[in-house]
Amino acid sequence: MTQVHTEAIGDVLLIEINNPPINAGSLGVRQGLKDAIAQLAAEPTLRAGVIIGAGSTFVAGSDLREFGQPLHEPQLPDVLAAIEGCAKPVVAALHGAALGGGLELALACDARIALAGTVLGLPEVTLGIIPGAGGTQRLPRRTGWVRAIQMVCSGERITADTARDLRLVDEVVATELQANAVALARQLAGKCRISEESVPAEEAAAIEQAEQAALRAGKGRPAVVAAIEALRDAARLPFAEGLARERAVFQQLRGSAEAHALRHQFFAERDAVRLPADVQATPRGVQTVAIIGAGTMGTGIAIAALDAGLSVVLLEQDEAALERGRQRVADYYQGRVAAGKLQANAAAARQARLQPSTDWTQLARADLVIEAVFEDLAVKLDVFRTIDAHARVGAVLATNTSYLDVDAIARATARPQDVLGLHFFSPANVMKLLEVVRGAQTAPDVLATGMAFGKQLRKLPVLCGNAFGFIGxxxxxxxxxxxxxxxxxxxxxxxxxxxxxxxxxxxxxxxxxxxxxxxxxxxxxxxxxxxxxxxxxxxxxxxxxxxxxxxxxxxxxxxxxxxxxxxxxxxxxxxxxxxxxxxxxxxxxxxxxxxxxxxxxxxxxxxxxxxxxxxxxxxxxxxxxxxxxxxxxxxxxxxxxxxxxxxxxxxxxxxxxxxxxxxxxxxxxxxxxxxxxxxx
Incomplete structure (x- = not known):
């Protein structure tokens, strides 16, 4: 299948990358891009080009399956050199995500336009490598040294609006990305190469502080150290020399044991969210979640659900315990607003979807009921008997237990097929892991609901069998x-x-x-x-x-x-x-x-x-x-x-x-x- 398609829109060549699901920069994509740039350069009726991604994203990274295998030409630096060497301007039209090699591709173009909601970043350090196609050389020429250190050494993802403020993106549009990109391409008077710019001067103390902070946060791992050194090269070496040194370090790191381990973990996380064939089913819809227990765990789960846009009933046995739980939630959002992490109106909207209650009949409103009480089997059995009396037919019933027998808990109800385990990790609104525990009678669509709910909370759900302590x-x-x-x-x-x-x-x-x-x-x-x-x-x-x-x-x-x-x-x-x-x-x-x-x-x-x-x-x-x-x-x-x-x-x-x-x-x-x- 051809992974890059071209189409002339008047005097602009539209170059569309089509390599689902994330348009990864595979060999076919790289060769297709190089051929498309050659076509742009050769046809006299064309004055500019636009590179855009098909489907839901621009380019969300390189094809990691090629790592650890023999290199095949052209490599990404060759493609980017062709773009910069072309006499005609090229615009990158970004949507979805421009990550890793995708952002490096965009930075080699002459201008960038992004659809609102696009995320951009260079996450290579999280895979034990550094950007290998100019990311450490072009990025600081626009963002400055300090901001580049923060982005590259942490793998930070930024929004399109932030990218515009950092001069990484020229325009952000709400709709009509392709039409706006073609119009921008026609307006460009000529080439605009970031590689010809200089890294802005910054205070040495600020740079030193940023480097030390990055080393601490990254635990001094080799990729972090190498990324800092490569970013230094951007300011002290000619672009071509810095680019060559960056590539050499990238090649060295990609074959390291650490990079191998991190790639393993990347693919393992991707596989973990997939249900086995025998239990694949359509999840039940979840809009309202009832959480029983307003302690640290219960309120943490409530916050995670509120952040995911769900409505939450928080249930406790007495008003005093309920008020303590409500205050925990309020304090959390107040802290987020004070820290500048959340707008006050957004925090208020989330808290408005929380209904604290001591009335068990409120369980009838919930699509999913999560028990988060004391880790004692007798206590949990008593709670589940009460849940069974009040939860609506078809609701999913979950126990947040760390060790206990999910089947024993399910037998306290008349509907064991609707019961599963959801083992959250504390603090539940922070920790990504969620063990989804399959009971002997858990229905396939209930398991599918548990996994989908985990992803809805932006967690990493892992399916487990029902055994003491589950996996972890x-x-x-x-x-x-x-x-x-x-x-x-x-x-x-x-x-x-x-x-x-x-x-x-x-x-x-x-x-x-x-x-x-x-x-x-x-x-x-x-x-x-x-x-x-x-x-x-x-x-x-x-x-x-x-x-x-x-x-x-x-x-x-x-x-x-x-x-x-x-x-x-x-x-x-x-x-x-x-x-x-x-x-x-x-x-x-x-x-x-x-x-x-x-x-x-x-x-x-x-x-x-x-x-x-x-x-x-x-x-x-x-x-x-x-x-x-x-x-x-x-x-x-x-x-x-x-x-x-x-x-x-x-x-x-x-x-x-x-x-x-x-x-x-x-x-x-x-x-x-x-x-x-x-x-x-």
Missing amino acids: NRVYNAYRKQCEFMLEDGAWPEDVDQALQGFGFAMGPFSVADLSGLDIAWRMRKAQAATRDPRERYVAILDHLCELGRLGRKTGAGYYTYADGRQGKTTDATVRGIIEAASAQRGLIRRPLEPAEIQRRALLAMVNEAALLLAEGVAQRASDIDVVLVQGYGFPRWEGGPVFWARQQDRARLEQDLQRLAATSGHGFRLADLTPMLNP
Whole structure:
């Protein structure tokens, strides 16, 4: 199929890119553009050209499937050189998105016109690379150095109006993009090459501040460092030399392990939102959502729904709790307005769609009911019996549970086919991950509704089977348990936390536990105590901390102590005494654990549990596990996830190390067969 079509509209050549769904800059697109520019240059009746995208977008990036494969000519820089070298002006007509190579293509044109609502950006750093076709060289010549650093190093997406203010776009139009672009092309007197402009002068202190901020936010990753260096080249080198250096660094980074991992995560996220064939169905419509529970989680879900344009009924059992929830929502929007992130009228409109209530009959208005109460099965069963009595026929009923049995909850109703799990992550209005849990009797259109609802909230929904902890908490529980074993073996909490942060986790497991509150895990452990196998290796350190009232940050002490909200660098004598006593009780001689051993043991525990989940069908694809751990649990994105990490390891050593881990972990550790997971 031809991916670039040309049509003469009078004396203007319309060059249309047609490579659905996102008009990615594939080989066919690149060759088609180069041929079209040659046609424009050769035909004397043509005075200008317009490049436009078919369908819903301009060009939303390069074809990532070509990365890691042999290069094929022409490359994008060759196409852009042809555009700049053409004696006739070329206009880029932007709509939908102009991202990555799409924005680089637009910047090589002589003028740019955008439809209102278009987004523009250079997201390459988020894929472990830098722009490779002049993005770091042309962008700062228009935006200035400081703004270019902010955009390139974060992958920020900006609106068409912002792009116009930054001189990246010449005009923004509400309608008739093609006609306006053709008219603009006819008005151009000649060529206008951004490459011939200079980078505007800025204060050295402002540049230094922007660079340091970008390095901190990007955790000093290689692509961020390289992007800053390339942007410096734009100001200190001739354009052609800066362009050549940018391309060389781009080629070097595109083959790196980090870029490979980030591409894996990109494709994994794209696949995660797809339902398997046996449950594909048309979603039920959702306009009004009822949320039961006005605590932190419930109000976070409410805010996410309000931001998505939905109407929300927020239900509580008494007026005092309801007022606290309503105030949380009001405070959130007040803060957004004060920070300049939201217009006051938009905030007011969102809050106007919130109806706080203590009247259960209001559930009859809802298309989707979400229970977000205390994580206790008896409490949730009672709530669902009441939901069943008041929710309308055909409404989707969801439980926001982290661990509990969705089927047991569904059996509290007369309509288990309408029940599913929606496991939000806190804060629910911020975290992208949403585990959509499939019960034994959940209807296909209910699952489809859960997935569609997640996308409506701009979240990343991942389908899970109904098993303890679903995907995320199940893997994290195995990881945390192994970290507790390492405390008994000889490590201190700070040793484990620092080692895993060194690997790239956002926080170590014991800092996370203190932040969440140790009593959450303690309650879960007490609930499982009656069914726990006494032969299983069980670490009681957390239990002893809770018995002392050390519940984490909220009580000023947990694994660590806290003063003015700041965590102590090391654990105190009380914690160390409890840990040493646990080691002695198990008959272990404590020994220091090196960071590499800590990291590998923790990762091996994750990998083993991931393989078990896949074998049990809790995860429908291995890459879903990587998405969940990266999006919800702080696993470093640039390592791809535990499955991706395992696939990069030597198979024989991996299996030997897992056997040693099983011996160290003791009774109850199930050694997984890695073959299905490692051979996708």
